[in-house]
Amino acid sequence: QSALTQPPSASGSPGQSVTISCTGTNSDVGGYNYVSWYQQHPGKAPKLMIYEVNKRPSGVPDRFSGSKSGNTASLTVSGLQAEDEADYYCSSYEGSNIIYVFGSGTKVTVL
Amino acid sequence: EVQLVESGGGLVQPGGSLRLSCAASGFTFSSYWMTWLRQAPGKGLEWVANIKQHGSETYYVGSVKGRFTISRDDAKNSLYLQMNSLRVEDTAVYYCARHIGWAFDMWGRGTMVTVSS
Numbered sequence: 303q304s305a306l307t308q309p310p311s312a313s314g315s316p317g318q319s320v321t322i323s324c325t326g327t328n329s330d331v332g333g334y335n336y337v338s339w340y341q342q343h344p345g346k347a348p349k350l351m352i353y354e355v356n357k358r359p360s361g362v363p364d365r366f367s368g369s370k371s372g373n374t375a376s377l378t379v380s381g382l383q384a385e386d387e388a389d390y391y392c393s394s395y396e397g398s399n400i401i402y403v404f405g406s407g408t409k410v411t412v413l
Numbered sequence: 414e415v416q417l418v419e420s421g422g423g424l425v426q427p428g429g430s431l432r433l434s435c436a437a438s439g440f441t442f443s444s445y446w447m448t449w450l451r452q453a454p455g456k457g458l459e460w461v462a463n464i465k466q467h468g469s470e471t472y473y474v475g476s477v478k479g480r481f482t483i484s485r486d487d488a489k490n491s492l493y494l495q496m497n498s499l500r501v502e503d504t505a506v507y508y509c510a511r512h513i514g515w516a517f518d519m520w521g522r523g524t525m526v527t528v529s530s
């Protein structure tokens with residue numbers, strides 16, 4: 303059982319937006335602005351898309367955005383493109399045990 | 414080119430040991446926290462352990478404490494994971510990754526560890 307809760311799937315048509323939620327506790331998501339999001343295509347290593355809730359690494363399109371409210375973080379992909387079809391994982395620093403926790407992943411399908 | 418390359422995976426019996434290596438290139442390895450993560454077949458990501466610059470601090474997920482040891486050799490730009498008392502549930506692709514703050518901005522391709530009799 304993963305520490306963070308994500309929906310198993312999400313979908314949208316090309317050009318539409320999709321938002322993925324990531325729910326934790328006061329010890330992780332709610333307690334720190336250290337939420338990150340990763341994209342993983344089949345058979346590939348994960349790729350960092352968002353860090354510290356809403357910061358984008360260089361090279362990540364601005365179609366990807368992050369936010370947080372209380373114990374729930376969200377990743378929004380705007381203007382969906384075929385290449386956005388992948389698994390997305392959220393992660394957070396968990397201060398009580400000085401560890402990092404992940405969500406179970408959300409499979410995004412572009413219809 | 415900035416790169417991380419893992420090696421050392423393979424098939425091992427339950428109770429056995431394995432040492433994973435991660436060779437870094439293209440950046441100043443000694444300046445970064447480094448981490449190991451894993452992904453069991455068909456499952457999600459799991460953080461395993463990390464190590465501060467110069468090896469001054471290390472942290473582990475509870476399920477591997479006392480069995481796994483993370484270390485680094487800055488002179489060789491290398492990260493290691495010594496895995497002892499391996500269990501079937503340790504079967505996974507193991508990734509090394511570089512920290513950017515409290516996230517992981519560069520990942521290797523991974524090395525497969527299979528624990529089975």
